[in-house]
Amino acid sequence: MTYDHPDTPARAVSRPFGRLLTAMVTPFTADGSLDLDGAARLAAHLVDAQGNDALVINGTTGESPTTTDAEKERLLRAVVEAVGDRAQVVAGVGTNDTRHTIELAAAAEKAGAHGLLVVTPYYNKPPQSGLLRHFTAVADAGGLPIMLYDIPHRAGVPIDTETLVKLAEHDRIVAVKDAKGDLTATSWVLARSDLAFYSGEDALTLPALAVGSVGLVGTSTHFTGALAKQLIEAYDAGDNATALSLHRRLLPLLTGIFRTQGTILVKAGLAAQGLPAGPVRPPLVDATDDEMAQLRADCAAAGLDLPE
Template sequence: MTHDHPVAADRAVSRPFGRVLTAMVTPFTSDGSLDLDGAVRLANHLVDEQGNDALVLNGTTGESPTTTDAEKERLIRAVVEAIGDRARVVAGVGTNDTRHTIELAASAEKAGAHGLLVVTPYYNKPPQSGLVRHFTAVADATGLPIMLYDIPHRSGVPIETETLVRLAEHDRIVAVKDAKGDLTATSWVTSRTDLAFYSGEDSLVLPALAVGCVGVVGTSTHFTGALTQRMIEAYDAGDPGTALALHRRLLPLFTGVFRTQGTILVKAGLAALGLPAGPVRPPLVDATPDEIAQLRADCAAAGLELP
């Protein structure tokens, strides 16, 4: 039997950013300004207590639409300096303007980031040829490894399978944060390329591993990072029973943090734990008492205590 393309099972697993990455919220002070001291404390907690291999800064969960370019650079510098070589820092630099994205990529590289997360240009709905041009231009302009972010329910445009296969030919495009929710499409790309796929849907991590994904860029991992790490390690070790048990245990929180916009509930949960978070910036709004009560119930269902 022959294959037209090498299959993932025939290759060593490549994890350019480790197994578990958290899309970290950006802490603010009570007046809404950037809280760098809080960001350092939170980053250390996520690495040391929640077992994260890398942190994604300045993503949507980090409220990138409402932070300035200068704030983004200051945040990267502070976190890189704080966590040293204990974890990697991946900087979100994606916008719907190729020139601006390249500028942010250069700023992040100068600030010490180890990799870049580049989302599909949103709202202006470019064709697939435009996506190739956009991602290639960014990759050509930086020396850092790039993780593409495929999230069509926010961007309005998927990165199609053939487009991903073509982009995989670029030396610096090494990974995908996959929030498409289409495991068939994921299967085709992981079977035809060496791209490292990271699930962008917390609840799909375990099934995604079965079709070639290597880890997660999570939101609930602010609270579940260490257990999610154990789940992936169990799967890798050939113990799907343990992995499934952990998946089922964590499912209430994998899904619960998205009952409203994820940043809102993560910040509420971190505040309850006494960790830096602060308010969200408009147009987001802080969690209501009822939403916080539901988050506590979801945490309890997952076997985690939220004061």
């Protein structure tokens, strides 16, 4: 495949959802039911203490495969009420069923969400024409800005460059959570569209910024948010040395949080800090003692303390 040469001047940076977003875990009570009070307190912590400009609710990190549609709506309303006056709340609504995704998007808009995160339909592996039709249908059906979520190692298929460029023509498709891990492909889309790219791989935040991305949708940012935002702001200010120093400092946790499924370690770490988290829902399992010991070591290596 060949591309037109990107000879147009660099566009002004657009950050429709700010610089830093965290894909928030969903707190549960000890018996596994939804902890709405805990969700409100955790959201406030992530915004007020960790500096998040926006939160993603009901994403995969929020265990969306195991929460009901009714739980998703209740959770979203609780978070919007808690922090919606000072941070954007982006609702994860993606499924592998276009009709169901549109239904969740409508419910999220009614519940007060500021934007939508729509993941590539997973498992059924649609062709690129199916992805184009799916995302366009969701965008046509509502009024909220959309962040696409490109994560082929989970979804089974990537959103190809040509598909992303076509989707960028839609007024409501404004951003991408980029977990493809292919910065060359990212560079081509950025050269040919006005989409705002957010790194969906915590450890690739700085390299992604270097090719034109505008921020991060993180998981480790439950703990590293304030420093991750400093990294982004330093890069924006042209202070590459500080940005690189922060990247190297945080690297043990940017990668370590994914030693097992990220939700498991985030919830364990939050609990150690006395913050709302609760257990995970099956088929996930709670962190083992060995995993907790490694998490503490990774935090220490990043200069962060995780209480015993």
